[in-house]
Amino acid sequence: MQRTRRTKVRLGALWAFLLPSLMLIGLFFFVPVILTFLISLTDMDYSFEWNWVGLANYIRILTDPWVPKILSNTFFYVSVTLTCFNVGLALVLAIATTHINEKVGATIRAIWLLPRITPPAVYALLWLWATRREASSLFNWVLGLFGLPPINWKLTYPWLIVILVNGFVGTSFGMIIFTAALKSIPSDIIWSAKVDGASTFQVIRHIELPLIKWPLLFVTAYQTLSLLTSFEYILLTTGGGPGFYTTEVWALYAYDLAFRQYGGTAYFGYGASLAVFLVIIGIIASVTYLKVFRFRELMIEPKIEVK
Amino acid sequence: MTNKIALYAIVGIIIGLIIGGAIGYMAAPKAAPTTVTVTSTVPTTITKTVTAPAGATPAVTTTLTTTIIKTITKTAPAAPGKPKTITIEIWTIGPDPPSEYRLKNFYIAAEVLNSWLEALGTGVKVEIKGEFFVRPVEWGEYKNKFYLAAKAGKEPHIYLTGHEDLGFLAEKGYIIPLDDYVKKYWDVVYYDIIPTLWDAVKYKGKIWAIPQDTEARPLYFRKDVLRKMGWSEEEIEAFPKKIEKGEITLYDILKIAKEAVDKGLVERGLVHRVKEGYDYFQFYLGFGGRLWDPEKGKMVFTKSAWKKTLQWFHDAVWKYGVIIPTQFSGDWDKDFHGPFTKGKALFCSGGTWHKGEWVSKGLLTEELFKNNIGFALHPAGEPGKKPVTLSHPLVYTITKRAVKDGVADIAFMLITLVTDPHLNAIHAVKSAHLAILNSEILDSRYAQDWFLRDVAYMLKYTTFIPNHPKWGDYSRIVFTVLKAVEGDKSFTPDKAFDTLLKEIQRALGDAVIIEE
Numbered sequence: 001m002q003r004t005r006r007t008k009v010r011l012g013a014l015w016a017f018l019l020p021s022l023m024l025i026g027l028f029f030f031v032p033v034i035l036t037f038l039i040s041l042t043d044m045d046y047s048f049e050w051n052w053v054g055l056a057n058y059i060r061i062l063t064d065p066w067v068p069k070i071l072s073n074t075f076f077y078v079s080v081t082l083t084c085f086n087v088g089l090a091l092v093l094a095i096a097t098t099h100i101n102e103k104v105g106a107t108i109r110a111i112w113l114l115p116r117i118t119p120p121a122v123y124a125l126l127w128l129w130a131t132r133r134e135a136s137s138l139f140n141w142v143l144g145l146f147g148l149p150p151i152n153w154k155l156t157y158p159w160l161i162v163i164l165v166n167g168f169v170g171t172s173f174g175m176i177i178f179t180a181a182l183k184s185i186p187s188d189i190i191w192s193a194k195v196d197g198a199s200t201f202q203v204i205r206h207i208e209l210p211l212i213k214w215p216l217l218f219v220t221a222y223q224t225l226s227l228l229t230s231f232e233y234i235l236l237t238t239g240g241g242p243g244f245y246t247t248e249v250w251a252l253y254a255y256d257l258a259f260r261q262y263g264g265t266a267y268f269g270y271g272a273s274l275a276v277f278l279v280i281i282g283i284i285a286s287v288t289y290l291k292v293f294r295f296r297e298l299m300i301e302p303k304i305e306v307k
Numbered sequence: 308m309t310n311k312i313a314l315y316a317i318v319g320i321i322i323g324l325i326i327g328g329a330i331g332y333m334a335a336p337k338a339a340p341t342t343v344t345v346t347s348t349v350p351t352t353i354t355k356t357v358t359a360p361a362g363a364t365p366a367v368t369t370t371l372t373t374t375i376i377k378t379i380t381k382t383a384p385a386a387p388g389k390p391k392t393i394t395i396e397i398w399t400i401g402p403d404p405p406s407e408y409r410l411k412n413f414y415i416a417a418e419v420l421n422s423w424l425e426a427l428g429t430g431v432k433v434e435i436k437g438e439f440f441v442r443p444v445e446w447g448e449y450k451n452k453f454y455l456a457a458k459a460g461k462e463p464h465i466y467l468t469g470h471e472d473l474g475f476l477a478e479k480g481y482i483i484p485l486d487d488y489v490k491k492y493w494d495v496v497y498y499d500i501i502p503t504l505w506d507a508v509k510y511k512g513k514i515w516a517i518p519q520d521t522e523a524r525p526l527y528f529r530k531d532v533l534r535k536m537g538w539s540e541e542e543i544e545a546f547p548k549k550i551e552k553g554e555i556t557l558y559d560i561l562k563i564a565k566e567a568v569d570k571g572l573v574e575r576g577l578v579h580r581v582k583e584g585y586d587y588f589q590f591y592l593g594f595g596g597r598l599w600d601p602e603k604g605k606m607v608f609t610k611s612a613w614k615k616t617l618q619w620f621h622d623a624v625w626k627y628g629v630i631i632p633t634q635f636s637g638d639w640d641k642d643f644h645g646p647f648t649k650g651k652a653l654f655c656s657g658g659t660w661h662k663g664e665w666v667s668k669g670l671l672t673e674e675l676f677k678n679n680i681g682f683a684l685h686p687a688g689e690p691g692k693k694p695v696t697l698s699h700p701l702v703y704t705i706t707k708r709a710v711k712d713g714v715a716d717i718a719f720m721l722i723t724l725v726t727d728p729h730l731n732a733i734h735a736v737k738s739a740h741l742a743i744l745n746s747e748i749l750d751s752r753y754a755q756d757w758f759l760r761d762v763a764y765m766l767k768y769t770t771f772i773p774n775h776p777k778w779g780d781y782s783r784i785v786f787t788v789l790k791a792v793e794g795d796k797s798f799t800p801d802k803a804f805d806t807l808l809k810e811i812q813r814a815l816g817d818a819v820i821i822e823e
Binding site: 046047048049060063065066114133155239240241242243244245246259260261262265266 | 458475790791795798
C-alpha cells in the first residue's frame with residue numbers, strides 16, 4: 001500500500017517535471033510539423049484558404065524545372081561547408097589548440113566562438129563590408145597590398161562567400177565537441193606512446209583520431225542536418241544570387257516561394273511541401289547515419305574513458 | 308587550469324558580445340524606419356487652394372460639403388460637450404520616398420474637412436492614422452503585411468495598392484465595390500478622371516478602387532554619351548521621335564549600346580530594374596505580345612512575342628554584352644541609379660518616378676537632367692511593330708474593415724477630397740507621376756513641370772497589366788525565366804521558352820489564352 005502510494009507520488013512528480021517540456025515540444029515541434037504537412041496538401045496563399053489539392057505540390061516538386069539546380073546547389077553547399085569547415089577545420093583547430101600552450105589554445109578557441117555569438121544580421125553585414133567591390137574593402141585592401149586589382153567578390157566568387165560565412169559560424173560547434181573529446185583521452189595513453197617514441201603526428205593519427213571517432217560521426221551527422229535546413233546567412237549575403245539561383249539552396253527556395261514574392265502572391269502550399277521534402281531528406285539522412293555509423297553503440301557504451 | 312580556461316572563454320564571449328553589440332548599433336540602418344508617419348503640417352497656401360478649388364463650382368463644393376456633413380453626422384451623431392473623433396486608418400507605400408503625398412494629402416484633406424465640421428458645430432472630428440512605407444520595405448512585404456493584418460481584422464480602412472491586385476482582393480473579399488459611391492459623386496470630381504484609368508480599376512464589371520496616380524515607363528538615354536559617340540544635337544533630339552515612329556527597334560538599341568561599350572564610353576550599355584516588377588513586360592509588348600483579353604477576361608501568352616523577347620535578353624547579355632548577367636539580382640543604387648546617373652550606362656529602362664527620385668536624392672540636378680538625359684518610349688521589338696509604355700496606376704481601395712467599423716462612407720469622402728486636381732498635382736510634381744484628372748494637367752504646378760508635360764504623350768501608347776487574381780503567378784514565372792536567361796548562358800532561348808510555356812500552362816491553366 002505504502003509502496004503503491006510512493007510509486008504514484010513518484011510518477012506524479014515525474015509527470016509534473018516532464019509535462020512542461022513535453023508540452024513545449026508538442027506545441028513548438030509536433031504541431032508545426034503537422035501543420036506544415038497539412039498546408040503542403042493545399043494550394044494556400046495569402047487568403048489562407050485550405051483548398052485541398054492532394055499530392056499536387058509533391059508532384060510539382062518532381063516536375064519543377066529549377067529543382068535539379070537547387071538540389072545540386074544544396075548538395076555542393078552542404079558537402080563543401082561540412083568537409084572544409086564544420087568538420088574539417090573544426091578538427092584541425094581542436095587538435096592544434098590542444099597541442100599547444102593551453103592558454104593560447106583556449107584564447108584561439110574563444111576567438112573562434114565570436115562568429116557564433118555575433119547576431120546573424122550583424123555578422124552577415126560585416127562580411128558584406130569586408131567583401132565590398134570597392135578597393136577600400138578589407139579583402140580588396142589585402143589584394144591591393146600585393147598590387148592586385150580589386151574584385152567584386154559577391155559577383156565573382158559567390159560560393160566562396162557563402163561557404164566562408166557559414167563555415168566560420170559552423171566551425172565552433174565541432175571544435176568544442178572535438179576539444180572536449182580530445183581532452184578526455186587519458187593522458188597516460190599519450191604519455192606511453194611518447195615514451196615509445198611516437199611523434200606528435202603519430203599520436204594524432206594512431207591514438208587521438210581513432211578515439212574521437214564517435215564525436216566525429218556525431219558532428220558530421222548533426223551538421224549535415226543543420227546545414228541542410230540553414231539559409232539565413234545565404235539570404236543575408238547573396239540572397240540566392242547573383243544572377244540565376246547561383247547560391248539558392250533548398251531551404252532558401254522554400255522560404256522564397258512562401259514569403260518573398262513581389263506581388264504578394266504567396267505559395268504557402270508549395271513552400272510547405274518543399275519543407276516537408278527537406279524533413280524527409282533529413283529523416284533519411286539521420287536513419288542512414290544511425291545505421292551506417294552504428295550510433296546505437298555510441299549511445300550504449302562510452303568509447304572514451306572519463307577521467 | 309580548467310577554471311582559467313573557462314574564465315578566458317567567458318571573458319572572450321563577453322568581449323565578443325560587446326563588440327558585436329557595438330557593431331550592430333553602428334550598423335543598424337539609421338533614419339530609415341520602415342514606416343514614416345507623416346505629421347499634419349499643412350502649408351497655408353495648400354489649405355487655401357483646397358478650400359477654394361479652381362476646378363469646382365461653388366455649387367459643387369456646397370453639395371460635397373452638405374453630403375459629407377450629412378454622412379458624418381449620420382455616422383457619428385453630435386454629442387454635446389466633447390467632440391467625437393472618428394479615426395480613419397490608411398496605409399500607403401512609395402516605396403520611393405518622394406511619393407509621400409500619397410498619404411500627406413489625406414492629412415491636408417482631413418484638416419479641411421475638420422474646419423468645415425467645426426464651423427458647422429457638428430461636434431465631430433476626423434483623425435487620420437496613416438502609414439507611408441518606404442524602402443527597404445518593398446511591395447511584396449507591404450502587401451504581405453496587409454494580408455496578415457486583414458486576417459487578424461486589423462487592416463487599415465483605406466489601402467493603397469497596385470491596380471493589378473484588385474482581382475485578387477475583390478475575389479477574396481478584402482475590399483468593397485465602389486460603384487454606388489462613384490455614381491453618387493460623379494459630378495463632384497469623378498467625371499474628371501482620365502477615362503482609360505477606369506479600365507484599370509474595374510474587375511468583372513465593377514469599380515473596386517479610385518486611381519491615385521499613373522506613370523509612364525520611358526527608356527532614358529544619356530545625351531552626353533551619344534554626343535561623345537559623335538551624334539549631332541539634331542540626331543539626339545530626333546531620337547525619341549524615331550523611336551515613336553518605330554524606326555528604331557530594340558535591336559538597334561543593342562547595337563548603339565554595344566558601340567558605346569566598345570568605345571569605352573560606358574561600362575554598361577543598358578540597365579533595367581534589379582528586382583521583380585513589371586517594367587520588362589514592355590519588351591514583350593514591343594515584340595507584339597498581348598497580356599490581357601478584355602472580352603474573355605483572361606490573360607494572354609503570345610508565343611511568338613515571348614520567343615523573341617527571350618532571344619533579345621539572351622543576346623543583350625551574351626552576344627552584345629550590354630546588360631550584365633547579374634542585373635536581375637543587383638542593387639538599386641549600385642546597379643541601377645548609380646551607373647545611369649553617373650553616366651556609366653547609356654540606356655535605362657525606368658519609370659517617370661525615377662526622375663523624381665534622382666533629383667530629390669541629389670543624384671542629378673534638374674539642369675543636369677535636362678542637359679544630359681533624354682527619354683523616349685520603349686522601342687518596338689522589330690520593324691513594323693509599335694513602341695510601347697506600361698502604366699501601373701496605384702489605387703485607393705476601401706476595405707471590409709471600414710464597413711465593419713462603420714466608416715466606409717467617411718473613408719470614401721476622404722478619397723474624394725484627395726482626388727483633387729491641386730492636391731494630386733503636388734504628388735505628381737514631387738514624385739514625377741502623371742496626372743489622373745483632366746483638370747490636373749491645367750494646374751499651375753503641373754503645367755509648369757516641363758518633364759511631366761513632355762512625357763504626357765506616352766500615355767497614348769500605354770498598356771496596363773491585367774487585373775487578374777493569378778497575375779502574380781504569371782509575373783513570377785516570367786521573372787524567374789528572364790533571370791535565368793540573363794544569368795545562365797547555357798539556358799538557351801529555346802530551352803527558356805519551353806520552360807516558360809510549360810510553367811505558365813501548369814500554373815495558370817484555363818486562366819490564360821495561349822496564342823501563336
